[in-house]
Amino acid sequence: MPESLTRAVRWDTVVGALLVVLLLLSFGTVDGFGNALNLSFLIGNTLPIALIALPMTLLVVAGEIDLSVASTAGLSGAVMGKLWNDGMAIETIIPICLLLGVVCGLVNGLLVTRLGLPSLAVTIGTLAAYRGIAQIVLGSDAVTDFPTQYLDFAAGRLGDTFLPQAFLPFLVLLAIAVVVLHATPFGRSLFAIGASEEAARFAGIRVKRHKLILFTVTGLMASLTGIFWALHYASARYDNATGLELSVVAAVLLGGIDFDGGKGTLGGAIAGVFLLGALQNVMSLLNVSAQSQIVVTGVLLVISVLGPRVARQISVARAASSAG
């Protein structure tokens, strides 16, 4: 009995339950929430956050963070637009953009692992730098005339359902991320690194290599997201996805990933992403002003840092009073 109580206050479970409650309430009481169009908007708008949340979760578990993801996404979209304007084939452009994302991530990773700089500082720097490069590349142009089959894929739905077509590839990526984090030696090492980098090193884990791989994959995923974004909204601009990094970090923390590293589950993080996405959707339907929405997001971010700690303290206290 005490053990089940202790488990009941696990934060990722709390977030999952909150998501279910919010969805049920919204279906019942919010006009326009349940129709297929709105649901497809909800999921489509949340997908970019979810895509980047996958590698971000792994990074935060390992005790690092990447705030440059939205800029990398913006840069990829800008380069894609520029090359398309220059007449290059889209089949060539996409691999180039993905490679660019890899380079962006690699730069972050090398600065963190080789020079030993804190990732928070490094990626605030590259956040500005990558966005600046995007503006140099594309200026204030907006490129919209991408091939229709690509635009259709990024904006279209699966048959008659409300699910976007891009949802299936996302599920595949999610499955891969879950397996990597929770079932492979690599993922197990990330938890050790995040909880105690020194102990991980003394256990023969190649800490720097793990981190370099993570930053690189994060760059790749950010660039993929940038390509998706430009196609989904049929607009490649230098300021695409501006501020997305805050939504990603907020969602991941809300999902119970400990900012200090070493704790959390991908399930919790994804629940956090969709909880935040659904909340924003509902607030829009209820005509809550954009400013108020930002306030709500900010408060949620604070709660998300506080919540898991309180939950853990409760479970520790319960364990102590039951075990002695």
Place this chain on the structure above:
Amino acid sequence: MTHPPDPGPAPVLALRDVSKSFGAVRALRGVSLELFPGEVHALAGENGAGKSTLIKTLAGVHRPDAGQVLLDGEPVAFHGPGDARDAGIAVIYQEPTLFPDLSIAENIFMGRQPRRALGRIDHKATHAATAALMRRLGVDLDPDRPARGLSIADQQIVEIAKALSFDARVLIMDEPTAALTGSEVARLFGVVRTLGEQGAVVLFISHRLEEIFQICRRVTTLRDGAWIASEPVDGMTEDDLVRRMVGRDLDELYPKQDVTPGDVALSVRRLTREGVFTDVSFEVRRGEIVGLAGLVGAGRTEVARAVFGVDRWDAGEVDVDGRRLTNGAPSTAMAAGLALVPEDRRAQGLVMDMSIERNIGLTGLRTTVKAGLVDRGAERSRSLDWAVKLQVKYARIADAVSTLSGGNQQKVVLAKWLATGPKVLIVDEPTRGIDVGTKAEVHRLLSQLAADGVAVLMISSDLPEILGMADRVLVMHEGRITAEIPRSDATEETVMAAATGRAAA
């Protein structure tokens, strides 16, 4: 008041029939204790005997379920550590927590500095009061020096001074010597004696039994939460004390088996890390236990770290079982059959928030793998297997290692490394801070490993341990190996002479 007391005058602080339970665990069962003015009183017992609970009861952290705390013969009820402090009871912990950027004087008078007009801090008065405290303790520490960079020994002195500034009459010292060098211990004991002469009571906890005999007048022994004895130290032997603590005759603290050394398993040649150690060469053969002795700071731990690959070396080479190791690569050292049980088990040996199972599993992430995934069944059976072999006492294998006692944590570190089937095992202070029963178990284990053909390099600051366990003793002094002494010639004198640089190299 300050003349040496014969137990007879009124005790300053006493416990009478105190019991304390946490859930089903009875941490203290009817324990009584009397502390007389001017006495240094030892509290002995294995890990889990109830020492910590007793200290926390005296310090006002816990309230007894039954029984009384008596101050000057009057029953008192402490509602928190503040009450105990106001009553003149202070606890000095093993690792003090000072503000590194503040001076010694500011640390001592934090939050209650003498004031001048308009609430400004009176630095002169703070300085003078601190200097007076230092004189009282007979130590020479500059009150204006920042706490950053102070040795642990000096930090403890500052904590003691802080306690005295609260007019503490009872000082509880919880394993104060665990991280100190020989000369620092001597100075701390000087301070403790001074306090005793001034009429203060010191309750002293240490796992180093010889220290109890050196400095304490009486000793109270606890076992499984129960009071066993309170008696004068005079006339007791270490064996007597161990028997009280363990409840039986300990087989032997140093069960060294004779083994004929085999082939060279670890070969270190001319290893140098600039400014840390120089030109270090030695070999360890299969079946051998080689002791690495020296003062703290002589470079022993640093050599072990470089050999294992956690630090890089600047010159030299290392072979394990005939395989050349890569500089700065623990994973290749592990693959060659090297294991390192590090000095600091909490920061380096274990991920404290992780379970016992996963901590042991960390060294098996390359081997307990099926189709690229962690084989959880194999991981669990590997962890259970070694936890049982080493008799780790735990409730559930999925519990965090932070819930275990120090001795059991150390066993988990050993389990984690023995599970890799090492050919060469380096242990750095393998029994620091663990109780005497577990210590004997660790020694038996090391001896058995050597008998099974493992080459063991044992770094230790515990001289009896080195002398009792090692086939050969290497001694380091200021980053160099200054002596190699066979078991037959190794004595405290020969080892200490080399360690302090008095012997010819």
